[in-house]
Amino acid sequence: MAVVFNISKSRDFQLFGEIVNRVDTDEKIIALTFDDGPLPGATEKIISILAQEQIPATFFLTGREMERYPDGAKKLIAAGHQIGNHSYSHPRMVFMSYQAVANEVAKTNELILNLGYKSEIVFRPPYGKKLLMLPLYLQRNNITTIIWDIEPETFSEVSASSEKITEHVVAEAKPGSIILLHVMYPSGQTSMDAVPSIIRELKAQGYRFVTVNDLLTLTSRK
Template sequence: MQIRAIFFLVVMLFSGAAAWRLSSMADFQLFGALVHRVDTEAPLIALTFDDGPVPGKTEQILQILATENVPATFFLTGKELEQHPELLPKILNAGHQVGNHSYSHQRLVFKTPGFIAREIEQTDALLKQGGAPEPYFFRPPYGKKLVLLPWYLSEQKRLTVTWDLAPENYPQLTKDPAKLSAFTVQQAKAGSIILLHVMYDSRSNTMTAVPEIIRGLKARGFRFVTVQELLRHRPVGY
């Protein structure tokens, strides 16, 4: 791990483009612990939703999840939690997990240590105030992380949770809920962490696709769990 980290640090020093690519890697960060999927043979899937909570959209996705009887993990922003504190209890009372997705949803690269700390700690405080149980796993906005954010998380012994399946990264899929759901169902595998966005009108096709994603994965024999539950299936010593 140390050799790999040193190698990437050298690359970063000589190539801004390489540094930007490194910051986007979902399966690696320079410091601390990161999970993008779990290596397990158990047919488990963690469905995760970024951003929000947003009135209307939060209730809509909660109704879908309740109808399908599946848990999910919501990575929430502090700013929206502050604006809509009544929505956090609705998520928690429905049996879902919540995590920290920063306060303002700015890319936490090329930011000062103080700014990074405030983004995370303000959101932690709001989650705690709203009754959310710890631990609060952290998901970087846009998946971006470089040096100072991973260093802070490592010092705080915080786990970074990313994903191994993000179907919305393919623009041609986001225009058609049927294509989006079919791709997600086909590409998922045991231990996958799926990233989706449903909290805004611009993501209406994703919201439409969620029921078919769930039903398709159930048909393949998968069972849905929170990220915290999925982590319990990591290999011994991981």
């Protein structure tokens, strides 16, 4: 059972298909990613922050929330950000049937495309969990699994303040890193507050922010 648990939560291994938690590069490029949403208010706020800093980001949205708030997703697309698939209803996709997995992923992809999104759609498993049927479905449909290598919210002592979140991200950043943050709900306000300082401090170190798709295109995949 321990083996199953370790595979399900691994950031750099899955049984089928391609999984990326960062890319191997010497170039100081980095991807800022956000999970969940869209949600009125928070969507507009993060769009404004990113516009002020003049950087793109990647948003892994859920289908259910895109159905509720399609204007938010449209605003993200119009602002030039990448949209990724974060499932329809945000379940733990570890012991799901193949058909249930297909429904979650395909329905959300269809919603993204119907909103006018034109680029490749990558997938991020809810909670980062995957085991058998999800990777198999993604492989058969040529969809890349995107995880992360920097997640400051994992640590309660870090997530307590925006300053600590910033310090953690800056300390852990490497060329080709993928940063995960949650800013769409009230519980994500501290992360939202950290975004401007994360961007500025990494820019000061010479980092350039790109979308996940650009990261995959510009570098060799690890």
